Amino acid sequence: MTRWRAGQRISGSLTTADVARGTIVIVVVLVVQHTLLDDVRVDGAHPDLMLLLPMAAGYAAGPDRGAVFGFFTGLVADLFLPTTFGLSALVGCLLGFATGTATRGLVRSSWWLPSVVAVVATAAGMGAYAILGAVLGDPGMLRTYLVPALAVSTPFAALLAVPVLRFVSWAVPEPGPSHGTPAAGGVR
Amino acid sequence: MPRRTRRARRARRGLTVGLLVLASIAIITLDYKGQAHGVISGAKRAAHDAFSPVQRGVDAIVHPVGSFLSGAVHGGDLETQNAKLRREIGALQRETLISQAARNQLRALERLDQLPWVGDIPTVTAQVNALSPSDFAATVQLDKGTTSGVADGMPVVGGAGLVGQVTEVWSSGCTVRLVTDVASSVGVRFGSAGNLALVQGSGLGRDLAVNLVAPGTALHKGEVLTTSGLQNAQYPPDIPVAYVKSFSSTPSATQETVTARPLADLAVLQYVDVLQWSAAP
Numbered sequence: 001m002t003r004w005r006a007g008q009r010i011s012g013s014l015t016t017a018d019v020a021r022g023t024i025v026i027v028v029v030l031v032v033q034h035t036l037l038d039d040v041r042v043d044g045a046h047p048d049l050m051l052l053l054p055m056a057a058g059y060a061a062g063p064d065r066g067a068v069f070g071f072f073t074g075l076v077a078d079l080f081l082p083t084t085f086g087l088s089a090l091v092g093c094l095l096g097f098a099t100g101t102a103t104r105g106l107v108r109s110s111w112w113l114p115s116v117v118a119v120v121a122t123a124a125g126m127g128a129y130a131i132l133g134a135v136l137g138d139p140g141m142l143r144t145y146l147v148p149a150l151a152v153s154t155p156f157a158a159l160l161a162v163p164v165l166r167f168v169s170w171a172v173p174e175p176g177p178s179h180g181t182p183a184a185g186g187v188r
Numbered sequence: 189m190p191r192r193t194r195r196a197r198r199a200r201r202g203l204t205v206g207l208l209v210l211a212s213i214a215i216i217t218l219d220y221k222g223q224a225h226g227v228i229s230g231a232k233r234a235a236h237d238a239f240s241p242v243q244r245g246v247d248a249i250v251h252p253v254g255s256f257l258s259g260a261v262h263g264g265d266l267e268t269q270n271a272k273l274r275r276e277i278g279a280l281q282r283e284t285l286i287s288q289a290a291r292n293q294l295r296a297l298e299r300l301d302q303l304p305w306v307g308d309i310p311t312v313t314a315q316v317n318a319l320s321p322s323d324f325a326a327t328v329q330l331d332k333g334t335t336s337g338v339a340d341g342m343p344v345v346g347g348a349g350l351v352g353q354v355t356e357v358w359s360s361g362c363t364v365r366l367v368t369d370v371a372s373s374v375g376v377r378f379g380s381a382g383n384l385a386l387v388q389g390s391g392l393g394r395d396l397a398v399n400l401v402a403p404g405t406a407l408h409k410g411e412v413l414t415t416s417g418l419q420n421a422q423y424p425p426d427i428p429v430a431y432v433k434s435f436s437s438t439p440s441a442t443q444e445t446v447t448a449r450p451l452a453d454l455a456v457l458q459y460v461d462v463l464q465w466s467a468a469p
Contacts, residue, residue: 034239035246038321044392045323064201071208075215079235081322082355082363085228086215093208126323133324136220140370141324144391149323 021171022069026076029053029164034080037156045148047156048122049164050077054092055121056161056168058099059114061175066096069172084136087129095125111162118161119154126150229356236358309424311461312336317361326369326392327352328457333361341422343463349428349451350374350415351460362462366454367429368392375421376413376429379406384416387429387448393455396430398446405444407435413448424465 033049040046053073058066074092078085099121106113126149133141218224314332321329332338334357344351344364352372356363365372372389376398386399398413411432417425430448437444 030239031242031246034318034321035243035250038319041319044320044326046319048323064204067205067208071212074212076235079232080239082320082325082327082365083322084216085219085232086212089215090209090212093205093212097205130324136216138324138371140389140391144370144394145324153323 018171018173022072025167025171026053026073028167030076030080040156042152043148045145045152047160048126048149048153049156049160050074050088051092051095051122051125051153052118052157052160052164053168054096055099055118055125056165057172058096058101058121059103059117060165060169061100061172062104063097063100065172065175066100067093068096069168070094070096083133083138083141087132087136090132091125091129094128095121098124114161114165115158118157118164122153122157123150126153232356233358236356236361240358240360307424310337310464312338312464313459313461314338314362315459316457320392325371326366326389327355327363328366330362330364330460330462331360332462333357333359335359337464338362338462339464339466341466343423343427343465344460345427345463346452346454346457346460348453349430350423351452351454351457353422354462364460366392367396367450367452368394368454374423374429375416375418377416377425378411378413378432381406384418385413385446387413395433395447395449398430398432398448399443401435401444401446403437403441403444407432407444407446409433409435412451422467424463 029049037047037049050073054066054070057069057073061069070092071089072092074088074090075086077088077092081088099117103117126146130142130146130149134143215224219228312332314330314336316328317331318329320327330338330344338354338357340354340357342354344354350367352364352366352369354362355365366389367374367387368389368391370389370391374387376385376387377383378385383401383405385401388397388399390397401407409432413429413432415421415423415425415427415429417423428451430450433447433449435444435446
């Protein structure tokens with residue numbers, strides 16, 4: 001039987017240590033979300049830290065890893081949500097890929113860039129989530145819940161973008177020769 | 189970088205994302221059509237069962253740490269005697285608050301014990317221990333699950349009326365969709381003529397929409413709407429749901445525009461009763 005060792009490569013430049021770190025990030029953020037942030041309520045809505053993870057992975061490690069990390073983050077989030085199973089996985093995958101693709105060519109010297117990217121990604125992710133929910137037969141997600149969700153989640157996304165990005169950069173490094181370090185320019 | 193390598197990398201990236209999107213759509217389709225309901229609800233149950241002790245543990249740690257830090261910050265510059273006196277005062281205040289909280293809890297539980305509309309239906313009293321984990325659904329989580337006899341689809345009532353319905357259940361808890369959720373609809377009856385209507389949620393904290401009320405139907409503000417309990421109903425009959433808040437009609441309308449407010453105060457739910465009742469097959 002084949003055994004995996006820490007540091008062993010699974011696919012491309014992905015190692016078992018990367019997978020372990022990614023799992024730790026998802027579990028820690030899940031615990032913070034459900035023990036602390038779920039209770040922060042404004043007009044029935046609360047900040048959504050889980051949606052920041054695909055954005056951060058795409059920003060830190062590019063579209064490929066952003067998509068993969070976003071998919072698995074969404075799948076885990078879906079286990080605890082009363083909405084259609086798989087919806088967060090689809091949105092997470094697309095969000096990670098889109099963020100990675102859109103921010104690849106950017107010069108990352110501005111301290112405010114991660115916050116701006118987080119706000120745009122959160123708004124896009126929530127919009128996509130609500131539209132897909134409406135397509136699947138729940139129009140109230142778009143008509144009723146989207147506006148308060150955006151109003152609460154986007155300011156928190158701007159505030160939490162940098163710490164989340166640092167945490168995710170540790171777990172999901174950029175592939176290639178600079179393995180183990182964040183994307184060019186890094187997180188400032 | 190050679191153009192061929194770049195093209196190959198782009199193709200590989202497209203393949204990865206394409207496969208993940210396809211996998212997501214397949215999962216959504218299976219859940220939507222109910223074909224993998226057993227597998228998905230089993231996975232959700234297992235996740236909740238695994239996560240519940242972690243959540244309780246973290247809650248237990250986070251609160252005392254907060255209290256400890258607060259005490260350390262405020263207590264450092266106090267004289268010993270003042271600190272001792274404050275501790276004593278704090279203990280007394282705590283006792284008062286605890287007994288006050290206990291009295292409130294007892295009152296809430298007593299109210300649940302005297303629900304006239306429950307009749308002979310067995311109930312499971314549960315405590316609300318979490319609000320909705322999603323921004324896109326109005327739900328609460330209770331601390332009673334399958335081990336206490338709670339099952340999927342059971343109605344949930346509070347001190348004044350209907351709260352919602354159990355939509356997910358695991359061993360130590362369940363999720364209840366509130367009547368205010370946009371996906372919730374309850375068949376109701378009102379007035380001496382026994383008129384029928386459909387109450388639909390419009391989002392947390394908002395009034396309910398009452399549909400299928402024919403123009404000219406006799407209505408008055410404050411009229412109580414109760415569950416109809418018709419065949420295939422999701423709820424037993426005669427549970428108070430809401431009271432009429434406003435109604436109006438336009439000449440060309442096919443129905444009255446009626447809004448209602450839930451009788452149960454969903455903003456401050458603490459204890460609820462799960463009715464061990466299931467709809468007739």
